[in-house]
Amino acid sequence: GENVEQHPSTLSVQEGDSAVIKCTYSDSASNYFPWYKQELGKRPQLIIDIRSNVGEKKDQRIAVTLNKTAKHFSLHITETQPEDSAVYFCAPFRGANNLFFGTGTRLTVIP
């Protein structure tokens, strides 16, 4: 299956600062790149995604950038708020019959 790594595994930032999480994958055929957020005790939910024909996508304070050549994509959160504290997962997908998630990044926003 896909080899997916996320860095860093934990990240602490001051409220108002920016946070960046990187996801590295191995399968060059991957064509869909989502990020999921999981709050404590809850289910993961999609927060932003990008397809392989686009390099960057932004939605208010969050953005995703894709570098297909280097096989990585990143989640950017600006003006962080305490409610951004959660675990974030990437799940690069190539249209096959499976769905593998990255190892997760625990983000803590310090008020």
Added chain:
Amino acid sequence: DGGITQSPKYLFRKEGQNVTLSCEQNLNHDAMYWYRQDPGQGLRLIYYSQIVNDFQKGDIAEGYSVSREKKESFPLTVTSAQKNPTAFYLCASSFTFREMYTEAFFGQGTRLTVV
């Protein structure tokens, strides 16, 4: 009200017992997945299914079994062969069309505890 529903929310199992976790979706999704999540850990794929009557093992299928008799339903059985079943179990579904993929929707999870 469309969505994906898991039941029960909490489940207690005695050692040596089999238990079945329910997962139902009314989103008309073809693909369904089961994941296990241990405290502070990521999501590990147990089984997945893309069509009715077909399913494939994920990374940690040993001690688990599934069925896919209906498009809407993908129950997971945790058998007595699973030596450490205490965990949070998540079911997910997604729409696939011609190798294209959309977001996965998750159920609220089942927390299984062995007593």
